[in-house]
Amino acid sequence: MGADELVINMGPQHPSTHGVLRVKLKLDGERVIGSECIIGYLHRGVEKIAENRTYQQFAPYVDRMDYVAAVSSGLGYCEAVEKLLVVEAPPRARVIRTILTELQRIASHLLWLGTHALDIGALTPLFYCFREREEILKIFEKYCGARLTTHAFRIGGLQYEAYDTFEKEVERFCKDFESRIVEYETLLTQNRIWLARTKGVGILGPADAIAFGVTGPVLRASGVKWDIRKAAPYAAYDQYKFEIPVGTTGDTYDRYLVRMEEMRQSRLICLQAIENIPTGPIMAKVGKVLKPPPGEVYHAIEAPKGEIGYYVVSDGTVQPYRVHIRPPSFINLQAFDRMVRGHLVADVVAIIGTIDIVLGEVDR
């Protein structure tokens, strides 16, 4: 290290590392010439816990990984085990699952938008975002009693019927939400300072993005049209029409635009889904004790942050032999160093924000 270089520790206790991420930054003045992410402060050994729990017992644990998008994590796990059991959730359950996961996507993106804007210094969008997120959380609470770590789905379908006013409330939220997005965009999209702070910051080209294994909005902002909802439809996504927004340059502004558009698309999916929720059972025929046949399965879904995949190995007993989780936050974070080099300290927080990580998922 030269005499004119400075190493600063950002985190694990820092207002804008979104949890307990620790970034070691090597600085020349304020310019970043190297970075290292140090993770593991929130490691709980989720994958190891899976080996000592039954299949049903493990389901709530996945909620604690990406705790701002627990419904999506839960959906991935339930579908992975269903694949292993070779059962399929009934159509009604699949549609309700779709509605809830899309609402969760909006909620997760709202949290991202609020904190990202806060990192860049805009104080107000956070509160607007939380106002709408609250509505979604209320729907979750009414549906399954929990707001954050919901454990909304069961292996084989759903435990709870949708409550009486479910469709009406989702519809009302979706109707209101259209004008609310416009509100956020008025504050940010055309704002000169916002443009200056996000355009050209943290550029990740399509080749780089693929090489790093980046998924989700970060990948799509780089111009790669890849969305598991379209590529390998799960739940009830094959029934609905929606667009996959893609960016052009892969900078922070593109990622912002992609996520904003995704919220709009999620809203459209919800509106399509509540129009026609099939009747029928909500639970497939699965035994009280789940004993999947020996074998292995990989199932991935499009979580708000990217591809969340579950690799489940069964040895024919009631407990999984091995569960491996592909967390989108962890893999997207790998591109951090590439994005941050040559930028300023102020951009570091913008880039941490734009990757949209949740440390519970990074560390598992």
Place this chain on the structure above:
Amino acid sequence: MMNALVQATIEFLKLYWAPLLCGVAVVAILPLAVGYIVLVERKLMADMQARLGPMRVGPHGLLQPIADALKLLIKEDIIPDNADKMVFWLAPVLSVGAGLLALAGLAIGPAFQIAQDINIGILFVVGISAMGIFGIVLGGWASNSHYSLMGALRSSAQLVSYETAAGMALVSALLFTGTLNIKSIVEAQSKNGEGIWFVMLAPVAFFTYLVASIAETNRAPFDLPEAESELVAGYMTEFSGFRWSLYFLAEYTNMIVVASVATTLFLGGWLRPFASVHGLPGFHLLNFLDFVPTLLMVAIAAYCVVRTPKQPTRVQQLFMLAVAGLCFVVGLVLVAPVVLPLIKPSLRDAVAPFYAGIHGGFWFIFKVSLYIYFFMWLRFTIPRYRFDQLMRLGWHFLIPLSIINVLLVGVALIVGEFFHLHGWGLLLVTTPAAVIALVAALMILAVEKQRDAGHDPNAASDFYAG
């Protein structure tokens, strides 16, 4: 010997009792005032963010500042192990001292000025308030922390850069008066029939001063030295308890100082709108403005009374009524010097100084509040600039613009002299000057944009060099 000393002290006190008393008043009242400015800021922010803000301590959180101050006073005072203790102790004191001292030069109304008749008034205020930067730099240096050091570096670079633009803007306004004395500056804006606020004559200078003063006081969107999402708390990171609150006090005092300077130079100081036509015939309809302060106070009082039944407890209801009563009394005091001469014309001369003092104070504080409100509004609305962008805005846009503006205002004044223009007539020459300055500003922006197009964002730049 002893006797002589006592004699000298008494002589000194006899001469200077009034400014000394004012000084004590400022030091005593200012922390409280700052506390309430913070409360107002939090309430405004809450209002714009669809929430309520402090509501627990006193009705509508009205006692929150006192609770905050108490909490800060009894907090543990931590000095980091490797900190330079002496400098660590000195830095916040320096910062807040500079802010308070700068207030001494300002005139809140024709009568209320601590350091009366300094002939270099405005220079004194600007110079002393710039001293506060030492407090920030030394504090950042002494805490022996990287975040603090970076915050201190940022703020020193920022202050020095924007001080230039602010100074140039002040020069443009000073050209109209030819004096640095604060009283004369305000009086130049009220000369019977031909006084005009300098914001009309030099709007571009006002704009540059506005932007530069936001940057100087480290407020959003230029609050990089203490950018909480990047540098935790910048130069204040290692400060806690009362030391920290001294920095806080200094920041808000500086806000008051820059707002007061802007009010004095551009917004007519303690003058009422259209004060220059106060006594002239034909303009007496405009004299209803004399009742505006009273009406405002009565409106606040009425609002408090209306809200009283909605208060949950008896104590809060009584408190609300007390606030209403206070506002009403203030309103009465404000209206007295206006109404008395109307009833009894012989009293006109007797109440004139009261009118000038009370109404002057009201209008001055009103304008300062508006200026600070604008600061707050900006803070809630827009994101933060990045350091290089901030420096570029300062050096590539504001400083050239303010220099061009000084030249244009000078030329306009010479032309005005040639045609014997005074007061409102000067608008004939200063408006074209302002338009030319505006065109120049747009051209600077266009050139910047062109340079940006061919600019590699990843190329190294030495923005500390500024």
